[in-house]
Amino acid sequence: xxxxxxxxxxxxxxxxxxxxxxxxxxxxxxxxxxxxxxxxxxxxxxxxxxxxxxxxxxxxxxxxxxxxxxxxxxxxxxxxxxxxxxxxxxxxxxxxxxxxxxxxxxxxxxxxxxxxxxxxxxxxxxxxxxxxxxxxxxxxxxxxxxxxxxxxxxxxxxxxxxxxxxxxxxxxxxxxxxxxxxxxxxxxxxxxxxxxxxxxxxxxxxxxxxxxxxxxxxxxxxxxxxxxxxxxxxxxxxxxxxx
Numbered sequence: 001x002x003x004x005x006x007x008x009x010x011x012x013x014x015x016x017x018x019x020x021x022x023x024x025x026x027x028x029x030x031x032x033x034x035x036x037x038x039x040x041x042x043x044x045x046x047x048x049x050x051x052x053x054x055x056x057x058x059x060x061x062x063x064x065x066x067x068x069x070x071x072x073x074x075x076x077x078x079x080x081x082x083x084x085x086x087x088x089x090x091x092x093x094x095x096x097x098x099x100x101x102x103x104x105x106x107x108x109x110x111x112x113x114x115x116x117x118x119x120x121x122x123x124x125x126x127x128x129x130x131x132x133x134x135x136x137x138x139x140x141x142x143x144x145x146x147x148x149x150x151x152x153x154x155x156x157x158x159x160x161x162x163x164x165x166x167x168x169x170x171x172x173x174x175x176x177x178x179x180x181x182x183x184x185x186x187x188x189x190x191x192x193x194x195x196x197x198x199x200x201x202x203x204x205x206x207x208x209x210x211x212x213x214x215x216x217x218x219x220x221x222x223x224x225x226x227x228x229x230x231x232x233x234x235x236x237x238x239x240x241x242x243x
Contacts, residue, residue, distance in 0.1 A: 004222075008238055010230025012221075018239045020210070022113040025240070026183045029174045029200060031192035032121035032128055032142070034063075035214050036103050036135070036233075041127045042077055044096045045152075048088040051080040064217050065195035070166040074122060075156070078145065082154025086147050089126045097127065099134060100214075102232025107135045109234075113242050118177050120170040122196055141165050141173040167196035174200045185209050189240070191233070195219060212236055 004014040033040045046055035055077045062073040107117055117135070121128050121142040128142040143165050144157040158164060165173075178185050185207035190200040193216040201211035201224060213224035214233060221227045228235050 004227065008235075010228070011235055011238065012227040012229065013225065013239060015205070015225045016210075020240045021243055022110065022115065022237075022240050023243045024187065025115055025189055025210070026181060026187040027116050027118060027174075027177060028107075028110050028189040028191065029118040029120055029170075029177070031170075031194065031197045032119055032131060033123045034100075035191060035193050035197075036100060036119065036131055037127070038098045038100050039092075039096050041092060041097070041123045042074075042081075044092040045081055045084060045088055046077070048091065049081050049084040055080055062196070063194035065219050070122060070196045071164045074143070074164060074166070078152075078156055079154040081145075081152045084152045086150050086152065088152075089124075089145075093127065093130055097130070099131075100233055102234030104135065105232075105234040106236055107137070109237060109242055111136065116177070116181060118174065120165065120173050120200065122165055122167075122170075139173075139177055141169065167199040170197065171199035171203045174203055191236075193217065193220060198223060210240065 004012040007013045007018055030036050040059050043056045043059055046052045058073050058077050061067045062070055067073045117137045119128055119132060119137050119140040123142055125142045125144050128140045132140050146153040146155040146157045178188055185204050186209050188204050188209040190204045191212040191214055193214050205211050211224045213220045213227040226239050
């Protein structure tokens with residue numbers, strides 16, 4: 001891919017000539033934590049469990065791509081949450097989680113233009129379903145925390161949904177959703193910030209679709225076709241304009 005160039009202050013593009021038209025796309029897929037929302041939910045839960053520093057270090061290393069096995073890193077982090085009361089989930093939702101700037105505008109504009117919305121997250125269904133309701137998202141795929149007797153067991157439930165939702169599963173879900181909609185990945189946009197978003201981003205790029213990095217890690221910014229480095233998610237609408 002060619003080197004990135006400045007399109008607007010804090011907005012870089014590479015590999016195509018903007019602006020594009022939203023009418024040429026039918027699906028937009030978002031990562032959740034630090035993309036659609038302002039936090040890494042597992043890090044906030046870890047603060048309740050008294051293991052915040054331990055979990056945050058693993059999260060950062062995984063997002064930078066320094067830990068290659070996301071599934072292992074997630075299992076390690078979830079294990080540290082063992083014994084946390086389930087009320088911590090509601091506390092994080094009520095007191096820490098907020099939509100990132102521009103999320104509502106971008107999602108609502110995409111919906112108005114006829115795009116379907118997909119949320120794919122290595123985070124947890126409790127939060128993914130809440131964000132789905134906030135934004136009117138069409139499809140979600142995330143991970144399920146096991147809870148017994150009102151406390152987290154330190155394990156994940158993977159049946160009947162399949163294995164842990166990692167980078168490969170995000171890509172699979174994007175491609176499956178495209179197939180369900182009868183479109184190609186050339187009509188899809190993938191938006192994320194961490195290393196485990198790269199597989200779905202590359203799936204879009206390789207097909208002729210679009211990849212977008214939002215306040216992302218350096219390795220993701222370098223590979224994305226659009227990098228939003230200042231401002232909100234709605235800045236994408238300067239690059240892909242509604243008709």
